[in-house]
Amino acid sequence: MKKIMMTLGGSFLLVACNTVDDEEMTDITGDASDDDGVSETVVEVEETAMAENLQSPWAIVKDEDRFFIPKREGTIYRIGENEEITEETVQLNEDVIQEAESGLLGMVLDPDFTSNGYAYAYHSYEGADTAIENRIVRLEWNEADNEWTENAVLLEGIPGAPTHNGGRLAIGPDGYLYATTGDAEEVDLEQDQESLAGSILRMELDGAIPEDNPFDGSLVYSYGHRNPQGLTWLHDGTMYSSEHGASGHDEINVIEAGNNYGWPVIEGDEEEEGMETPIIHSGQDTWAPSGITTYDDVIYMAGLRGEAVYLFNPDEPSELTEYVSDYGRVRDVVIEGNDLYFITNNTDGRGNPESEDDRLIHMELN
Secondary structure, three states, rough: OOOOEEOOOOOOEEEOOOOOEEOOOOEEEEEOOOOOEEEEEEEEOOOEEEEEOOOOOEEEEEEEEEEEEOOOOOOEEEEEOOOOEEEEEEEEEOOOOOOOOEEEEEEEEOOOOHHHHHEEEEEEEOHHHHHHEEEEEEEEEEEHHHHHEEEEEEEEEEEOOOOOOOOOOOEOOOOOEEOOOOOOOOOOOOOOOOOOOOOEEEEEEOOOOOOOOOOOOOOOOEEEOOOOEEEEEEOOEEEEEEOOOOOOOOOEEEEEOOOEOOOOOOOOOOOOOOOOOOOEEEOOOOHHHEEEEEEEOOOEEOOOOOEEEEEEOOOOOOOOOOEEEEEOOEEEEEEEEEEEEEOOOOOOOOOOOOOOOEEEEEEEEO
């Protein structure tokens, strides 16, 4: 059973005590004092394994009482109201290549999904000279046939590789589609504003370039990234991204239009004129951050190597704490209302899967 240690007046810290049943009930078990006399409250948190035995899930897409979870091999899990799992096919004009970190990655629903059935997906495919590239497509859902079909290409030819493909999609508060791209294992692409690699891209929902993008005729919104995999916004519109470092030095960045985030010239606390340093980084430790989301202007971030959901308050930028742990690798996290959802990622060849992995977990926020 999970227990949250809440230091009164301080940060949240989850102590891993995992003996997970399918459902646990919330219960305040009492107060305790640490050696400094600081009062702490131990809370048992309601948690539910909503889906089990998923393979290489990459993103959580929630639509009312159902979930869509892309699988890196190229299908999409649908988890219904009764937690029934259906694996739906995806008909694409270019086959998905799943190799190491590539495959079917990010997904986001169209704002009018209920009426048009549209979604957007990011996936790897065989490009020129058999090299791995990435593309962003619009899908249309046929619920009766349990099938998704590509009906428009927004962008092709994004540099790719077995690793460092980025892949996160999100629709911002401005209504535009944002996509993260990795450096495709090429350290000379991220500082090239003409390249789509190592960037955060911004486009209209048909793939067109917004008139107010920072570089004329370009989808590039920011550049100098190594492998960003999370996007979120605060209520005031401030944009944040999570990013993998080379050896440690994982980052959370404030993203502003046209800015250069330094890779591979600088990392961590290093500075260079015209380049941005992260608001926080992991130093020599490794979080391997993936999906991020916000609740009450606090950021929750999935950690792969860190094997946790982390909590980061931008008003206290020197601190990052574990909020959920002891589930292994965590790929994505979503919050809706008072409900937190996350997916584990222990079956991707880099984790140590248990018999139920991978799982979609629901937990109430406290």
